[in-house]
Amino acid sequence: MIVIHHNPECGTSRNVLRLIEASGEAHSVIAYLETGWTRAQLLGLFAAAGLSVRAALRETKSPAAELGLLEDGVGDEALLEAMLAYPVLVNRPIVCSAKGVKLCRPSRTVLGLLDQRPASKVVGEDGEVLFDPASLSRA
Numbered sequence: 001m002i003v004i005h006h007n008p009e010c011g012t013s014r015n016v017l018r019l020i021e022a023s024g025e026a027h028s029v030i031a032y033l034e035t036g037w038t039r040a041q042l043l044g045l046f047a048a049a050g051l052s053v054r055a056a057l058r059e060t061k062s063p064a065a066e067l068g069l070l071e072d073g074v075g076d077e078a079l080l081e082a083m084l085a086y087p088v089l090v091n092r093p094i095v096c097s098a099k100g101v102k103l104c105r106p107s108r109t110v111l112g113l114l115d116q117r118p119a120s121k122v123v124g125e126d127g128e129v130l131f132d133p134a135s136l137s138r139a
Contacts, residue, residue: 002027002113005045005094009033013093015107015124019131020095022118036087039080045094048101053079056103058091 002020006029007013020027046056053076057064064070069082069089083089095104097113104110107130111117122131 001097003030003096004028005030005032005090005092005096007031007033007088007092010092011125012105012107015130016093016095016104016110018124019107019110019118019122020114022120022122022131023114023116024119025114025116032087032090032092037084037090039084042080042083042090045096045101048096049094049103051103052076053083056091057083058089062086062088064089 002025004013004017004020004027006017008031017029042053042056045051046053049056057069057079059065059070063086064082067082067086068074069079079089091103091105093104093110095102095110095113097115099113099115102109102113104113107124111131117133118131119133121129121133124130
């Protein structure tokens with residue numbers, strides 16, 4: 001089972017979900033903006049993905065700057081507290097599978113977590129080809 005921590009407002013997150021769905025693999029979508037995070041959940045995801053708390057911080061299109069989180073000297077504890085209060089501060093999408101946990105930016109990163117590749121071409125919402133099985137046969 002693949003788990004995607006998904007923000008439906010994020011184009012990258014929507015493209016990653018599109019790739020997962022096209023693979024046909026069983027998956028679960030966690031709408032973390034609605035459910036929020038727990039400290040243990042964030043620390044576990046970051047450790048599994050090899051991310052520092054700072055690296056997992058969403059700096060753009062989030063309230064990070066307004067909250068002063070981009071200033072020098074802001075420590076992990078303050079960042080975690082902010083992420084718990086404002087779930088949108090966690091960069092996304094984070095995907096978990098039997099193959100590991102990754103922050104899937106760019107979208108194609110998710111392909112390394114899938115057991116099955118999509119059977120047909122997958123095009124992102126901006127028209128970018130995210131996956132094309134025809135290109136694999138030419139490689």
